[in-house]
Amino acid sequence: MLGFITRxxxxxxxxxxxxxxxxxxxxxxxxxxxxxxxxxxxxxHERGQDWEQTQKIYNCHVLLNNKGLVVAQYRKTHLCDVxxxxxxxxxxxxxxxxxxxLEPPISTPAGKVGLAICYDMRFPELSLKLAQAGAEIxxxxxxxxxxxxxxxxxxxxxxxAIESQCYVIAAxxxxxxxxxxxxxxxxxxxxxxxxxxxxxxEGPGLxxxxxxxxxxxxMRQHLPVFQHRRPDLYGSLxxxxx
Amino acid sequence: MLGFITRxxxxxxxxxxxxxxxxxxxxxxxxxxxxxxxxxxxxxHERGQDWEQTQKIYNCHVLLNNKGLVVAQYRKTHLCDVxxxxxxxxxxxxxxxxxxxLEPPISTPAGKVGLAICYDMRFPELSLKLAQAGAEIxxxxxxxxxxxxxxxxxxxxxxxAIESQCYVIAAxxxxxxxxxxxxxxxxxxxxxxxxxxxxxxEGPGLxxxxxxxxxxxxMRQHLPVFQHRRPDLYGSLxxxxx
Numbered sequence: 001m002l003g004f005i006t007r008x009x010x011x012x013x014x015x016x017x018x019x020x021x022x023x024x025x026x027x028x029x030x031x032x033x034x035x036x037x038x039x040x041x042x043x044x045h046e047r048g049q050d051w052e053q054t055q056k057i058y059n060c061h062v063l064l065n066n067k068g069l070v071v072a073q074y075r076k077t078h079l080c081d082v083x084x085x086x087x088x089x090x091x092x093x094x095x096x097x098x099x100x101x102l103e104p105p106i107s108t109p110a111g112k113v114g115l116a117i118c119y120d121m122r123f124p125e126l127s128l129k130l131a132q133a134g135a136e137i138x139x140x141x142x143x144x145x146x147x148x149x150x151x152x153x154x155x156x157x158x159x160x161a162i163e164s165q166c167y168v169i170a171a172x173x174x175x176x177x178x179x180x181x182x183x184x185x186x187x188x189x190x191x192x193x194x195x196x197x198x199x200x201x202e203g204p205g206l207x208x209x210x211x212x213x214x215x216x217x218x219m220r221q222h223l224p225v226f227q228h229r230r231p232d233l234y235g236s237l238x239x240x241x242x
Numbered sequence: 243m244l245g246f247i248t249r250x251x252x253x254x255x256x257x258x259x260x261x262x263x264x265x266x267x268x269x270x271x272x273x274x275x276x277x278x279x280x281x282x283x284x285x286x287h288e289r290g291q292d293w294e295q296t297q298k299i300y301n302c303h304v305l306l307n308n309k310g311l312v313v314a315q316y317r318k319t320h321l322c323d324v325x326x327x328x329x330x331x332x333x334x335x336x337x338x339x340x341x342x343x344l345e346p347p348i349s350t351p352a353g354k355v356g357l358a359i360c361y362d363m364r365f366p367e368l369s370l371k372l373a374q375a376g377a378e379i380x381x382x383x384x385x386x387x388x389x390x391x392x393x394x395x396x397x398x399x400x401x402x403a404i405e406s407q408c409y410v411i412a413a414x415x416x417x418x419x420x421x422x423x424x425x426x427x428x429x430x431x432x433x434x435x436x437x438x439x440x441x442x443x444e445g446p447g448l449x450x451x452x453x454x455x456x457x458x459x460x461m462r463q464h465l466p467v468f469q470h471r472r473p474d475l476y477g478s479l480x481x482x483x484x
Contacts, residue, residue, distance in 0.1 A: 083464045155400045163364055237476045
């Protein structure tokens with residue numbers, strides 16, 4: 001989990017914006033190779049090809065394989081323009097462009113991974129669409145606030161897991177970024193039954209969970225919600241992801 | 243909250259199936275008149291016009307106004323055909339026909355009420371569609387099981403409230419119906435922030451909550467998720483409800 005959160009957008013935009021062209025010598029690329037692991041990293045501030053025109057970045061979630069290669073990137077599609085009492089206003093769209101597409105889930109040794117970011121979790125359509133496209137694991141690297149965190153973080157992640165019948169992995173930034181912004185932390189992993197199977201506390205930490213795809217398949221068999229949907233009543237979540 | 247739950251479908255179907263043609267002398271009609279209240283009742287077993295052909299009922303949610311008149315009815319659209327370990331198999335479709343439509347929200351003195359039933363709560367598309375059609379209060383008369391209840395009841399109701407920014411009222415059957423079926427109870431009211439503002443325990447009970455539409459409107463203003471949706475990515479939940 002990497003990212004910058006700064007107060008004035010100008011300061012954010014003056015930082016080195018790193019995208020998915022990570023140098024091969026970066027620790028983010030060498031670590032997967034050395035440890036034989038995959039990494040989900042976000043949200044990166046990425047300068048897109050439209051940077052010169054827009055002067056805005058993309059909020060980008062990057063997936064690296066165990067060779068340190070970028071195998072997928074997702075640009076956050078729902079921007080967080082909100083004004084939560086007690087948490088201060090946030091206008092992500094001042095500095096960020098919204099992504100234009102969802103990404104098809106990516107096959108990994110742990111299962112098929114769907115990519116999302118933070119505020120996206122308030123939109124069940126996105127997670128359902130990723131699950132319909134084959135996702136078994138949904139990933140939400142996040143920086144929830146100090147007010148919405150205690151109220152919404154766990155309940156939304158658990159609901160996304162239950163209704164989409166996926167594992168949910170939500171790495172979370174934590175602590176104080178500057179005078180007016182703090183993040184809630186509490187990274188967690190939720191299984192498809194909605195049980196929190198691993199979690200961190202407020203501060204920096206590491207948590208581990210076993211991904212059991214047999215359990216996931218059994219659950220989908222016992223409670224076949226995707227066979228029970230009624231697209232005749234509320235549509236079919238648009239075109240399938242290619 | 244009224245309903246029958248019996249083990250063999252034949253026994254259920256042999257019971258007097260009452261629909262929305264309630265006799266004016268029924269306590270369900272006199273009570274609203276005497277007390278000046280509205281009643282949401284479900285799930286009724288309703289014999290539809292297709293009863294002779296299908297020999298199946300509809301699982302029906304009925305809304306009575308303060309004159310004891312039926313102002314809306316909703317037939318459950320998602321039937322619960324599941325096999326939860328520890329809770330026993332359930333095949334609602336053996337005895338029940340699925341409803342063919344969603345109902346537009348109904349104006350009441352407490353706010354605009356959207357109608358759903360029990361298992362419907364696993365489908366966020368339905369609650370989002372009702373909210374988009376103007377619902378301020380979502381109602382889920384339910385009979386959750388003894389295994390899914392502790393695991394999913396509260397978290398799904400709270401998520402539906404948070405993401406649709408509606409009050410959620412979920413009256414719940416409780417206790418043992420017969421040797422193999424018990425219902426979880428724990429009726430609750432959730433506000434649009436996701437806080438459980440009233441709840442019963444396992445047994446029969448009554449709970450009261452204040453519906454504050456100013457709070458709801460403020461929340462929608464502060465966290466305008468319905469302005470942030472991306473129908474270009476996942477459709478627009480089908481045709482608007484008429």
